[in-house]
Amino acid sequence: MFRLRRRDEPAGPEPKDDVAVNAPETPGLDAEARHDERLLQAAQRGDLPSFNALVARHERAVYAVCLRMLGDSDAAEDATQETFIKAWTSINSFRGGLVRPWLLRIATNRCYDILRARARRPADSLDAVPFETEPSWSSQTPGEHPEAFAARSELSARLERALQLLPDDQRLAVILADVHGHPYEEIAEITGVAVGTVKSRISRARARLRDLLREDPASRELFDRFLRLPED
Amino acid sequence: MDDSMDRRRQPEGDGDTPRSDISGGHLDTETLSAYLDDAMPAAERTRAEAHLAGCEICRADLRELEATRLLLRSLPMPRPRRSFQLTPEHIRENRPWWQRWGAALLPQLPALRAATVAVAILLVAVTAVDLVRDSDTSQEAPPASFATTAAPRELHTVVGETGGPGGAPTETSAAFAAPDEDSEAMAPALGRETTGAGSQALDSGASVASEPFAGEDADTSAELVDGEAPISALDQTAVAGAVETVQRDEALVAANETAKSTLGEAAAEMEAMDAVESASPSGAMPTGAQFEAAYAETEEGVAGTAEAGSLALAQVSATPASSGPIGEAVTATPDASEAHGAQGDDGTSLWRIAQYVLAALLALLVLALIGLHRLRARGGA
Numbered sequence: 244m245f246r247l248r249r250r251d252e253p254a255g256p257e258p259k260d261d262v263a264v265n266a267p268e269t270p271g272l273d274a275e276a277r278h279d280e281r282l283l284q285a286a287q288r289g290d291l292p293s294f295n296a297l298v299a300r301h302e303r304a305v306y307a308v309c310l311r312m313l314g315d316s317d318a319a320e321d322a323t324q325e326t327f328i329k330a331w332t333s334i335n336s337f338r339g340g341l342v343r344p345w346l347l348r349i350a351t352n353r354c355y356d357i358l359r360a361r362a363r364r365p366a367d368s369l370d371a372v373p374f375e376t377e378p379s380w381s382s383q384t385p386g387e388h389p390e391a392f393a394a395r396s397e398l399s400a401r402l403e404r405a406l407q408l409l410p411d412d413q414r415l416a417v418i419l420a421d422v423h424g425h426p427y428e429e430i431a432e433i434t435g436v437a438v439g440t441v442k443s444r445i446s447r448a449r450a451r452l453r454d455l456l457r458e459d460p461a462s463r464e465l466f467d468r469f470l471r472l473p474e475d
Numbered sequence: 476m477d478d479s480m481d482r483r484r485q486p487e488g489d490g491d492t493p494r495s496d497i498s499g500g501h502l503d504t505e506t507l508s509a510y511l512d513d514a515m516p517a518a519e520r521t522r523a524e525a526h527l528a529g530c531e532i533c534r535a536d537l538r539e540l541e542a543t544r545l546l547l548r549s550l551p552m553p554r555p556r557r558s559f560q561l562t563p564e565h566i567r568e569n570r571p572w573w574q575r576w577g578a579a580l581l582p583q584l585p586a587l588r589a590a591t592v593a594v595a596i597l598l599v600a601v602t603a604v605d606l607v608r609d610s611d612t613s614q615e616a617p618p619a620s621f622a623t624t625a626a627p628r629e630l631h632t633v634v635g636e637t638g639g640p641g642g643a644p645t646e647t648s649a650a651f652a653a654p655d656e657d658s659e660a661m662a663p664a665l666g667r668e669t670t671g672a673g674s675q676a677l678d679s680g681a682s683v684a685s686e687p688f689a690g691e692d693a694d695t696s697a698e699l700v701d702g703e704a705p706i707s708a709l710d711q712t713a714v715a716g717a718v719e720t721v722q723r724d725e726a727l728v729a730a731n732e733t734a735k736s737t738l739g740e741a742a743a744e745m746e747a748m749d750a751v752e753s754a755s756p757s758g759a760m761p762t763g764a765q766f767e768a769a770y771a772e773t774e775e776g777v778a779g780t781a782e783a784g785s786l787a788l789a790q791v792s793a794t795p796a797s798s799g800p801i802g803e804a805v806t807a808t809p810d811a812s813e814a815h816g817a818q819g820d821d822g823t824s825l826w827r828i829a830q831y832v833l834a835a836l837l838a839l840l841v842l843a844l845i846g847l848h849r850l851r852a853r854g855g856a
Contacts, residue, residue, distance in 0.1 A: 302555060
């Protein structure tokens, strides 16, 4: 009933549910990457519509990273807008490759700046709105077991809160790896640390999240139920 | 599912090295996590698989981690409430002009580098040629002689003939004739005087060939005095105190700078005067003092306008260029006075101009390169 799944394996039952929304860069997206590159080259020549096409293609991912890093949507919107402005002004610093990691690198730098500023002024962090769990985010995958969906929705909400309890570096690594599906090498590039560090942060983050999900009895019960659920 | 799983804890600290070895019989969290992501060498993976096959605890642990990853993967992608597309306002607000220019220039960086190197080499070459020519003439130059004969390149500086109310009748006229290279050594005094006079907007005599003053100031009309007595004594002291070639060059440059500043503002004329004085403290001291006295009187007549100043300067330079545009004449000033030392040597002034232009160009290019490199570094951060 339980089997190990490799990352590059075609999605089994697990990523099937919401992957369409998560849309990680997969090897099949070479044409997409090339399209990105063409748009970016046009933007480097000063073509704003091409750049805005890039914005449309990546804004959701950038916003999602900012939101989970910063924890409130107002700050995340500001950070996302600043990311794209910065990307436009430093568009000539793009040296080929994938566009999304480049954008996410700018975004995470911005998020770290904001988090550092918050740390310097603790009054702000008290005002910070706790991460909103918008029910509209979660959607039931067609064919998903109703009980599984219920457990997953509840666990998702708890997981979002648990994410906010992680150290920033671990949170960023696990968001990029598991929520957005970036390979280790890309995360190393985005965050500017060695692959070994990325690996270590991801494993710590997963272990800590697992512990947090099993911390209180109610949550633990849900998690165990989720584990026992049939995979199909 | 089993409480015994919780006993497996990673050591604290954010270590960079993966702890993938099997310690204490069980797989640690990082190994399990890497195994989950298939991010480990094949040999290690085989070992981990062998352990997992026989260890229920590690299998359960792995399963929990995988469930956590599954939950993370299925987290929904939040939908932003608005679009983040850039409007022209975003760009205008957030991009200063120099960044836009820099971004446009950035692709041309290699060409700009090549141009800088080329200009630098050219400047060195031109300077070398000029130095060689310079040393040729100065070797032959005998002690200064004071020629009063009229020559095609003679220069007359008439000071004080302003006819202003209560104007002192002092006539400080200098007539320098340079029939041959002999008078090279007296060029320094000449250079200071002429430029100083020009920057003060003093009335100056036109050379024989140059046009009249175009009615700029009727009172201060040009007068031709060919090496008359009143000035000769003065000039003798100036020449006697003349410094060596190197100092001459410095004085010329300083005088040229001050003369240029006159173009901008009439008020700067006094400063230019001071600068000229300080540039030649020894020989030209009496001249400077006299200039100052004369200037005080002339000021009313000339109304101290910068225009008059630059025009006068153009006259003073008294070279063929003096009939050309003001700017041109001003640039030519130091060369013009030097040209008296080497009569008929038009090449000298051209070499000198070329040096100035190349040096200015080089400075601009270097500044542009520094700016572009900084811009690129900022963008890459």
